Structures are given as structure tokens and as C-alpha cells.
Amino acid sequence: MLFSEHNFIQKNRQAGSIEVICGSMFSGKTEELIRRMKRAQFAKLPIEIFKPAIDIRYADQAIVSHDSNSIPSTSIPNSSAILLLSAETKVVGIDEAQFFDDELPHVCVQLANKGVRVIVAGLDMDYKGLPFGPIPALMAMAEHVTKVHAVCVRCGAPATYSHRIAASENRILLGEKDSYEPRCRACYFGLSDKPINC
Numbered sequence: 415m416l417f418s419e420h421n422f423i424q425k426n427r428q429a430g431s432i433e434v435i436c437g438s439m440f441s442g443k444t445e446e447l448i449r450r451m452k453r454a455q456f457a458k459l460p461i462e463i464f465k466p467a468i469d470i471r472y473a474d475q476a477i478v479s480h481d482s483n484s485i486p487s488t489s490i491p492n493s494s495a496i497l498l499l500s501a502e503t504k505v506v507g508i509d510e511a512q513f514f515d516d517e518l519p520h521v522c523v524q525l526a527n528k529g530v531r532v533i534v535a536g537l538d539m540d541y542k543g544l545p546f547g548p549i550p551a552l553m554a555m556a557e558h559v560t561k562v563h564a565v566c567v568r569c570g571a572p573a574t575y576s577h578r579i580a581a582s583e584n585r586i587l588l589g590e591k592d593s594y595e596p597r598c599r600a601c602y603f604g605l606s607d608k609p610i611n612c
């Protein structure tokens with residue numbers, strides 16, 4: 415084997431990767447993140463899972479899916495804390511990533527370049543259907559992007575939008591079924607004949 419070829423393989427062995435799991439609310443992002451992280455645990459790899467401190471739903475020290483699956487996590491105030499807290503880690507999971515600051519893509523690139531497998535889950539769109547926080551940039555920089563779908567509560571089609579039923583117009587409004595419902599394109603934009611009670 416040529417020296418340059420050997421060097422190339424060695425370098426690539428050290429490289430990690432970025433995976434993004436995105437979609438609407440109730441689409442299974444957290445479940446998919448938990449599944450991937452538990453598989454890494456079975457492989458005896460050191461893992462760390464982070465979520466933004468702002469997300470105080472369900473539990474402080476765990477990520478919890480709408481189906482009550484959970485795995486321990488650390489709540490952090492900003493994305494730079496991930497670098498400080500994941501020194502010996504081989505697999506880093508990040509949930510509710512839409513709430514993190516714009517430095518998150520840079521943090522993920524630094525980790526991946528150090529050989530870490532980074533798995534990020536978050537909403538790709540806010541309730542207005544607009545790209546949400548650092549997720550679009552992460553989707554562009556990731557090796558793998560998985561878009562998962564909920565079931566539209568109006569018609570049963572695959573849902574890609576998170577329709578807000580609560581009155582607030584703030585971009586950030588923590589909530590569950592009391593405040594949001596997953597909808598397909600036709601039901602979100604009112605394109606179908608079926609009447610939609612908003």
C-alpha cells in the first residue's frame with residue numbers, strides 16, 4: 415500500500431460523522447435518537463446525551479419521548495457546553511436541537527472532526543412552517559439526514575407540519591397535544607375540501 419493511501423485510510427478512520435433526525439412534532443425524532451443511542455451503549459461505546467436547559471418538559475435529567483421511552487441526559491445552557499462535557503465520548507446525542515444557538519453546527523463539526531459520531535434530533539420547521547434555529551444548517555453539513563413523519567391528526571396522511579392550536583405567537587412555546595397537532599401539507603394549508611377547525 416502506498417504511504418499516501420495508508421495516510422488517507424488512517425485519517426478517515428479517525429473521522430466521525432454528523433447525523434440529523436428531523437421532522438414535525440410527534441414524528442418519532444426522540445424515539446429514533448434513543449434507539450440509536452441505546453445501540454451505541456450495547457456496543458459499549460462511551461456516550462453522552464444533551465438537551466437545552468430551556469426544555470423542562472417531562473424530566474430534567476433525561477430525554478423522554480411522547481411514548482414515555484427515556485434515556486439519561488444532561489441539560490446545558492448553550493452549545494459550547496457540549497465540547498466541555500464530551501471529552502472522552504465516542505457518540506454524542508443532542509435532542510431538541512432547534513432551541514440551541516447558531517454555534518451548534520460549528521460544535522458538531524469540531525466533534526465529528528475529532529472522530530465523534532454526532533446524532534442531532536430537532537424540529538426542522540416552527541409552527542409557521544419556517545426553518546427552525548440551527549437545524550437547516552446542520553442538515554446541510556450532515557453526512558446523514560433522516561426525515562421522520564407523524565400521522566396527520568386530521569386525515570391520517572404523513573404529517574410534516576406542527577400546527578399550533580394555542581393562542582401565543584411567540585416562536586418558542588413549550589407544549590404537547592394541548593398546544594400543537596401534527597398535520598400533512600393539505601391539512602396545514604387548508605388545501606383539502608374537508609373543513610378544518612383551527
Ligand SMILES: Nc1ncnc2c1ncn2[C@@H]1O[C@H](COP(=O)(O)OP(=O)(O)O)[C@@H](O)[C@H]1O
Binds near residue numbers: 442443446480563
Ligand atoms: N399523530 C401522531 N403521529 C405519530 N405518533 C404520534 C401521534 N400522536 C402521538 N404519537 C406518539 O408519539 C410517539 C413519537 O414520540 P417522539 O419520539 O417523542 O416524537 P418527537 O420527538 O418527534 O416529537 C409515537 O411513537 C406515538 O406513540
Ligand SMILES: Cc1cn([C@H]2C[C@H](O)[C@@H](COP(=O)(O)O)O2)c(=O)[nH]c1=O
Binds near residue numbers: 540541588
Ligand atoms: C412547532 C414548535 C414547537 N415548539 C416546542 C413545542 C415542544 O415543546 C418542542 C418540540 O417538541 P417535540 O419533541 O418535537 O415534540 O418545541 C416551539 O417552541 N415552537 C414551535 O414553533
Ligand SMILES: [Zn+2]
Binds near residue numbers: 569600
Ligand atoms: Zn392531513
